[in-house]
Amino acid sequence: MSDYQPILTMHAGQPGSATRDYYLANGGYRAARRAVLDMNSDDIIQMVKYSNLQGRGGAGFPAGVKWSFVPRDDKRAKYLICNADEGEPGTFKDRMLINHNPHQLIEGMIIASRAIDCHLAFIYIRGEFAKEARLLEAAVEECRASNILGKKIFGGKYDLDILVYRGGGAYICGEEMALIESLEGKRGWPRIKPPFPAIEGYLRCPTIVNNVETLSNLPHIVNNGAEWFRGIGASPDSPGPKLYCLSGHVRKPGVYEAPMGTKLTTLIFTHAGGTTEGKKLKAAIPGGSSAPVLTADEIEDLKMDFPSLTAAGSMLGSGGIIVMDETTDMVQACYNLARFYAHESCGQCTPCREGTTWLTKVLRRFTQGRGRMEDIDLIGDITDNIGGLCDFSKGSFGKTICPFGEAVSWPIRAFMDKFRDEFEAYLPKEEAA
Ligand SMILES: Cc1cc2nc3c(=O)[nH]c(=O)nc-3n(C[C@H](O)[C@H](O)[C@H](O)COP(=O)(O)O)c2cc1C
Ligand code: SF4
Structure with a gap:
């Protein structure tokens, strides 16, 4: 295995890693404080644009570019929604991020909110994730009690609150327009785009929807710089740390953090310990069930990043890898x-x-x-x-x-x-x- 040191999951499994005090003691909220007190919206958007952070929810759209679509001189309120619906079969990384480090996500949300001038943000969490919803509510409460959320946060001039909203547990509510409808209290039916949510989203106001993993990257980009982020992974065309979920016929199913562009065979045979009972690999779905299946031959030498998967006729999607051995029908x-x-x-x-x-x-x-x-x-x-x-x-x-x-x-x-x-x-x- 490489000597890559985990970034997003560095505290996973440590006692108390989900608490504010643990997070603060380990350098937490430095980036959010800087974003709120020392940076303006343009600074943050430019930094994230240059970092080339691509959305981790499925489509891989660059986060900074999406934020730049939010109209500036618009009097309507702006909203940020964190998509924690995670319904894609084979995908279970957002839940893990929330469980082990909810404050990393909240810090990312403060940075993204500041970038788009949002004062009320939401976490839309899948209905079945009751434990994680309670954890997030407790983390938000801890922040409100210590001026990390609320009025004039970090002693500056910026107000921000976050609300946790539990969805009904329908797969389609992960689609951003259906999610917005559901958050508005309606049936989760997607709306036709355009207009895109950045122009007309929640309550017909400019809205950015970003995935849990996307947002969790932001504190690290602000702390270490965009150049640092671009240097992680196989190519600056698709950089950063990535959480890959391995399930199906592997010895050690689970969530593995590795640099973007790690070879699929490395993830299957090194990280996840190979196929169960050492059977021959037949195929793998590389990015959640919506990604076209790849045969064992197509997997050879395949890098797990957005452009490589598209070139291979599939997609990185959510990074949910479902492995199928020769016994699969x-x-x-x-x-x-x-x-x-x-x-x-x-x-x-x-x-x-x-x-x-x-x-x-x-x-x-x-x-x-x-x-x-x-x-x-x-x-x-x-x-x-x-x-x-x-x-x-x-x-x-x-x-x-x-x-x-x-x-x-x-x-x-x-x-x-x-x-x-x-x-x-x-x-x-x-x-x-
Ligand atoms: C049917 C369907 C289900 C989706 N489910 C999810 C989901 O569970 N979580 C998620 O983050 N994105 C999901 N997406 C993608 C979202 O619509 C949206 O692109 C994403 O949340 C944007 O965040 P990102 O730019 O940070 O990736 C889904 C899309 C479709 C079409
Ligand atoms: S909006 Fe259309 S395509 Fe999307 S889930 Fe509903 S019926 Fe299917």
Whole structure:
């Protein structure tokens, strides 16, 4: 293993690491104090832009660039929302960050709020994370009691409060527009973009939504500088520390911090101890269930950063790596995925609502040995009609209100195209002939 020293998880597992006093004793809130007292909005945005911190929630959009879209001379209130919904199958890093270091996240939120001139920020946390929600509420309370949050924080002129909001536990509420609707007290239905939230988000005011891991990086950037951050990882095109979640057929599943651009084989075979019982690696989903699956051959030498994964025809997404060994039944795995998406579709768009259910029915037929040869093309047809053609080089051709359409169709298409022989093997004899 490399001699990389963890940054985001350096205090994980230490007794008391979730408390304000532990955090303060270890240099905590220095960066937020500096951002509030010695830096203005432009200074912070420029620093984060130059650092090239890319959003860790899935899309990898540069955080500083997103913040710069918030209109300056606009009288409306500005809001920051931390996305702690973490519903993507195979992803469990945000929960870990909250559990071990909630103050690192709060400090990041103070820096981001200051950058966009926000005075009330939210943490939208997945409903099932009851323990983590209580932990965050306690951490916010500790901050209010010591002038880290509230009026004129750190003795300056800037006011900021943070509210913790528990979501209902629907996967779609992780999508930023659905999340905003849900925070407004409505059903979590995505809105069509544009307008993007930076222009019209929460209560139709400029709003920035950032992931827990994205925000947790900010104290380190302010403390150590953008140049330092750009130097971490395989390339300044996609730099920084990264939390990778390893699950599935690995000996030591868990969250591993490593530099962005670490090889996928290193993560599987070194960090996570290799496949269970040393079986042959068959495939891996590299970035949560919405990322197209990669075969063992495609994984060779693959760097886990945003551009490398896009070039490989998949995506880094949330960094949730699901490992599948040679015993995996790819038809069953694909059916499992389809069932999840059919269950989680919000139902607003016809291609997504009807298409996901249809896919599930066709795939169920396969798993029961009742598939038909023409079903293979039918699956391709349905996925194309939900999420458009899976061609990353040409961008998104989605036909739905939100990217859920691509999130379901691209991975199912990848299973179908890459493991077609397994689907054919499920056909009844007379069909296969
Ligand atoms: C269906 C769907 C689910 C999503 N779920 C999450 C989630 O659980 N957590 C998250 O941070 N982003 C999620 N996203 C991405 C968010 O819409 C948004 O891009 C992200 O929170 C922005 O933060 P970032 O720029 O820091 O990555 C989801 C997107 C889609 C389409
Ligand atoms: S694509 Fe699916 S999840 Fe997204 S808005 Fe349409 S129906 Fe809802």
